[in-house]
Amino acid sequence: MKVPETVIVIGAGIVGVSTAYELALRGVRVTLLEEREGAGLGTSYANGAQLSACEVAPWPGPETPLMVLRWLGRTDAPFRMKPKLDPEQWLWLFRFLLRCRASARAERIPPNLELALLTRARLAAYEEEFERAGKTLDYERLNRGILRIYHERDALNSAVKESELFARHGLEQRVLTPAECTEIEPALGAAMQSGDFVGGLYAASDSTGDAYLFSRGIAEGAERLGVTYMRNTRVRRIIAERGHARGVETDAGIIEADAVVVAAGVETRRLLAPFGVRTYVYPLKGYSVTIPAPEGNAPEVSVTDEMRKVVVSRLGNRIRSAGQVEVGGYDLTMEPARARSVLTAMEGVYPQMTPLRDQAEFWCGLRPMTPDGSPVIGAVPGTSNVYVNSGHGTLGWTLGAGSGAALASLICDSAPQMDLTPFSISRF
Ligand SMILES: Cc1cc2nc3c(=O)[nH]c(=O)nc-3n(C[C@H](O)[C@H](O)[C@H](O)COP(=O)(O)OP(=O)(O)OC[C@H]3O[C@@H](n4cnc5c(N)ncnc54)[C@H](O)[C@@H]3O)c2cc1C
Numbered sequence: 001m002k003v004p005e006t007v008i009v010i011g012a013g014i015v016g017v018s019t020a021y022e023l024a025l026r027g028v029r030v031t032l033l034e035e036r037e038g039a040g041l042g043t044s045y046a047n048g049a050q051l052s053a054c055e056v057a058p059w060p061g062p063e064t065p066l067m068v069l070r071w072l073g074r075t076d077a078p079f080r081m082k083p084k085l086d087p088e089q090w091l092w093l094f095r096f097l098l099r100c101r102a103s104a105r106a107e108r109i110p111p112n113l114e115l116a117l118l119t120r121a122r123l124a125a126y127e128e129e130f131e132r133a134g135k136t137l138d139y140e141r142l143n144r145g146i147l148r149i150y151h152e153r154d155a156l157n158s159a160v161k162e163s164e165l166f167a168r169h170g171l172e173q174r175v176l177t178p179a180e181c182t183e184i185e186p187a188l189g190a191a192m193q194s195g196d197f198v199g200g201l202y203a204a205s206d207s208t209g210d211a212y213l214f215s216r217g218i219a220e221g222a223e224r225l226g227v228t229y230m231r232n233t234r235v236r237r238i239i240a241e242r243g244h245a246r247g248v249e250t251d252a253g254i255i256e257a258d259a260v261v262v263a264a265g266v267e268t269r270r271l272l273a274p275f276g277v278r279t280y281v282y283p284l285k286g287y288s289v290t291i292p293a294p295e296g297n298a299p300e301v302s303v304t305d306e307m308r309k310v311v312v313s314r315l316g317n318r319i320r321s322a323g324q325v326e327v328g329g330y331d332l333t334m335e336p337a338r339a340r341s342v343l344t345a346m347e348g349v350y351p352q353m354t355p356l357r358d359q360a361e362f363w364c365g366l367r368p369m370t371p372d373g374s375p376v377i378g379a380v381p382g383t384s385n386v387y388v389n390s391g392h393g394t395l396g397w398t399l400g401a402g403s404g405a406a407l408a409s410l411i412c413d414s415a416p417q418m419d420l421t422p423f424s425i426s427r428f
Contacts, residue, residue, distance in 0.1 A: 003412050004258030004385065005029060008248055010235045010271065012039035014211050014396050015375075015389050016263035017218040018122070018404025023261075024225035026412040031255055032219065032227050033248070035234035040215025042265050044396065046288045046363040047211050048322030049313035050302050051123070052146050052398050053116035054171050054203035057162060058108045058373020059325075059394055060099045076341035078309035082328030088269070092282040093327065095371035095428065106165065108374050111422035112395065113169055115375075118402030118418065123209075126401070130221060137221070139214035140316040144301045146206040147176075147185060149197040149349075151307040156199050159306070163201060176200045187299035190351045197305075208302045208313040211397045235264075238271060243383040259385040259411065265368045266330065268390035275383055279376055280428045281391040283330050283366035288322035289343045290315075290363070291356045299350060308345040319353065321346035325367075334364050369393035370428075377403050377423040378410060387411065388425060 005028065009020040012034035020032040036042065071077035083089070099105070123141075130137040150156035156175075163173045176184065178192045181200040191197060223229050236249045238260050247256035262271050266283040293314065302313040310323035323342045339362040347354050370376060370391040380386040389407045392399050409417035 011264040014400035022408035039219035040212040048311040056112035141209040285326040
């Protein structure tokens with residue numbers, strides 16, 4: 001197929017900016033369209049910051065339905081279902097429940113991991129490219145690893161078993177006693193002394209960084225490569241005839257191109273609906289809280305607390321905690337009780353943060369989530385030049401840059417960088 005000379009990318013979140021940048025590196029003339037006033041202001045704004053290749057196993061597993069039932073009715077529950085009169089919600093839930101099997105979960109690990117490792121490689125390449133251009137790509141990256149802590153021995157044992165799969169791909173994780181966890185992250189001392197957790201699993205090669213700063217930096221880098229970056233420009237629809245896109249209709253008029261990539265996060269479903277495809281990308285609301293790092297005894301290693309269902313990461317002189325999953329449509333209202341539960345969970349891990357709670361900044365965002373925990377990347381069926389890159393759910397930061405590279409390669413290279421069949425929209 002002919003390589004397009006011009007491509008429109010819709011959406012400047014982690015995924016869209018990476019896709020635009022990667023296409024520009026391949027010599028394509030790209031127009032990046034973003035309805036907000038800048039990059040990374042959607043779901044990519046204040047996430048948990050983890051670049052967690054060792055945690056790419058999808059969220060649904062055999063334990064999920066029972067766990068969710070146990071949380072029903074609790075205001076601070078890490079999971080909440082808000083039923084809507086929306087068939088998309090019920091179709092999504094039905095497919096999600098079908099994926100709550102050990103085999104379904106295991107099946108998704110190798111493709112997700114391949115994307116996560118490609119992301120690692122691309123992030124390193126971007127940093128080098130910026131340096132060569134006399135710039136710095138500063139997104140408060142910290143290469144101190146990610147430590148998962150467990151409060152029940154059984155949960156730790158199953159995680160250790162699952163980690164063997166990652167070891168086969170060269171990603172070693174260390175099983176640690178509580179005291180060893182504290183050696184790796186001394187700020188966990190108070191939690192260890194109170195007997196809060198029974199052990200941990202440490203992925204030294206994982207890291208953290210600010211996805212918003214990254215999105216902004218890469219969008220600027222893309223502009224340097226010649227990308228036309230239009231902020232405050234909403235795409236109303238893709239203009240297509242018999243499955244062939246001619247361009248898009250925006251608030252600022254019609255823009256034409258040889259191909260269109262939809263990387264619009266939770267808006268992806270709406271933009272692709274006219275083509276008769278179901279993306280199964282549905283919003284899952286999550287919360288984060290950011291506070292200044294306490295003086296002394298501030299953590300650096302990112303921690304995932306597997307019981308409280310929160311992550312806590314260091315970003316420069318700030319600490320960010322994120323969690324909560326709500327299946328309840330597109331509503332972005334901040335519910336104080338839900339937001340505070342993330343803060344309380346963080347204080348459970350690090351009691352020394354409590355005096356800083358007055359300075360907490362709360363945020364919520366909608367994860368664009370598929371039922372099986374892998375994104376949808378590739379050509380949109382029934383079209384000749386429309387592509388999708390969305391549905392990264394809980395893993396958009398971990399998989400985003402790799403997804404951008406893989407899709408750009410599919411569009412432009414004679415031999416695509418990776419097999420995108422596992423991410424095809426047709427799998428649903
Ligand atoms: C609480 C929370 C914690 C998380 N923690 C982590 C983590 O630790 N690690 C991890 O890997 N992932 C994490 N994630 C997931 C990750 O943040 C998301 O998967 C990722 O941000 C999705 O990126 P995106 O580019 O697809 O979407 P977005 O960032 O939402 O970008 C889509 C963009 O498209 C624009 N847009 C939409 N429609 C249109 C239109 N019609 N015209 C023009 N522009 C449009 C939007 O304005 C938006 O900027 C977390 C998510 C949440 C909510």
